[in-house]
Amino acid sequence: MARSTRWLDEDQEASWRSYRQMASRLEAHLARSLARDGGLSVPDFDVLTALTDAPERRLCLKDVAAGLLWSPSRLSHHLDRMQARDLVRRVPCPEGRGSDVETTERGVAAVTAAAPAHDAAVRDAFVDVISRKDLATLGRIAEAVLENLADAPDA
Amino acid sequence: MARSTRWLDEDQEASWRSYRQMASRLEAHLARSLARDGGLSVPDFDVLTALTDAPERRLCLKDVAAGLLWSPSRLSHHLDRMQARDLVRRVPCPEGRGSDVETTERGVAAVTAAAPAHDAAVRDAFVDVISRKDLATLGRIAEAVLENLADAPDA
DNA sequence: CCGCAGGCATTGACGTGTCAACCACACGGC
DNA sequence: GCCGTGTGGTTGACACGTCAATGCCTGCGG
Numbered sequence: 001m002a003r004s005t006r007w008l009d010e011d012q013e014a015s016w017r018s019y020r021q022m023a024s025r026l027e028a029h030l031a032r033s034l035a036r037d038g039g040l041s042v043p044d045f046d047v048l049t050a051l052t053d054a055p056e057r058r059l060c061l062k063d064v065a066a067g068l069l070w071s072p073s074r075l076s077h078h079l080d081r082m083q084a085r086d087l088v089r090r091v092p093c094p095e096g097r098g099s100d101v102e103t104t105e106r107g108v109a110a111v112t113a114a115a116p117a118h119d120a121a122v123r124d125a126f127v128d129v130i131s132r133k134d135l136a137t138l139g140r141i142a143e144a145v146l147e148n149l150a151d152a153p154d155a
Numbered sequence: 156m157a158r159s160t161r162w163l164d165e166d167q168e169a170s171w172r173s174y175r176q177m178a179s180r181l182e183a184h185l186a187r188s189l190a191r192d193g194g195l196s197v198p199d200f201d202v203l204t205a206l207t208d209a210p211e212r213r214l215c216l217k218d219v220a221a222g223l224l225w226s227p228s229r230l231s232h233h234l235d236r237m238q239a240r241d242l243v244r245r246v247p248c249p250e251g252r253g254s255d256v257e258t259t260e261r262g263v264a265a266v267t268a269a270a271p272a273h274d275a276a277v278r279d280a281f282v283d284v285i286s287r288k289d290l291a292t293l294g295r296i297a298e299a300v301l302e303n304l305a306d307a308p309d310a
Numbered sequence: 311c312c313g314c315a316g317g318c319a320t321t322g323a324c325g326t327g328t329c330a331a332c333c334a335c336a337c338g339g340c
Numbered sequence: 341g342c343c344g345t346g347t348g349g350t351t352g353a354c355a356c357g358t359c360a361a362t363g364c365c366t367g368c369g370g
Binding site: 007008011012014016019021022023024026028029035069076083106119122123125126127129130132134135136137138139141142143144145146148149 | 160162163166167169170173174176177178179180182183184205224236261273277278280281282284285287288291293294295296297298299301303304
């Protein structure tokens with residue numbers, strides 16, 4: 001922190017800019033593609049995927065939040081919206097405190113219908129554009145950045 | 156498109172997940188850091204930077220939008236908010252149609268004060284975590300993905 | 311049995327972003 | 341001179357996310 005006034009050099013600046021543009025464009029692109037064929041948003045898709053991956057297609061709220069790295073509040077708000085569209089349903093939690101979410105029929109249908117196209121979109125826009133080796137490098141980079149963020153949780 | 160049912164393999168899936176997590180955590184981290192010391196949001200910072208980089212610290216709206224890859228509507232909404240906080244000011248455009256934005260004193264002060272810490276945050280959380288070589292690779296990846304997105308503007 | 315401590319979830323207010331509809335004005339043809 | 345047309349900008353409605361405050365139970369100590 002406070003590493004005095006040593007600015008990013010030109011290469012670093014360029015990479016950083018490119019990265020930022022890629023991140024925002026890519027996100028927007030996938031969001032639009034997902035919305036077009038199926039009417040789901042990316043967060044919708046993430047929630048439904050988490051649920052369908054779980055046994056009984058049902059999870060405790062805090063586990064969903066932990067898995068997606070979402071704040072409780074974000075999850076609650078989003079479940080409100082999804083529940084209003086009949087994609088998921090809140091159900092009382094059998095064991096102890098907390099409560100569960102489960103997918104509805106519509107939810108399962110929506111995510112099942114959307115998954116292949118979404119997967120294809122991820123490949124077309126991202127995975128297939130990058131060499132296997134570079135993709136692995138990117139994975140390592142992401143892990144390193146995440147770990148570094150976790151170490152310095154705040155600052 | 157519609158590359159039938161060939162799913163991402165495990166490595167690809169892992170890299171994709173890591174990338175997504177990095178992108179969202181990193182964005183959140185930088186946003187918080189910027190907000191803490193200076194009260195600016197990332198979009199605020201982007202707009203102010205674009206303006207202070209310009210001669211006369213003043214630009215035509217559509218040029219700002221083009222430079223940041225923002226929609227006109229996004230820019231208009233954001234300028235409303237920034238103008239309400241006296242960070243920028245809309246001014247009539249001397250030549251022909253359209254209108255300009257310029258920074259206020261407060262705007263310049265805010266971005267000047269925030270820039271070093273933001274730069275340091277980008278280094279601490281990102282640039283310095285990645286080897287020079289990997290950073291260059293990331294830059295190339297980003298360029299490739301952006302170009303690929305530009306080629307298939309819609310789909 | 312009462313009370314309160316802490317984890318889990320919800321709520322409200324607000325900033326941010328998208329899409330679609332709209333307004334306004336400069337310009338070219340007639 | 342007047343009317344399309346198109347570009348540049350705005351607006352409204354809504355989805356998304358954050359923060360801070362709150363509510364609601366469970367379980368434990370007196």
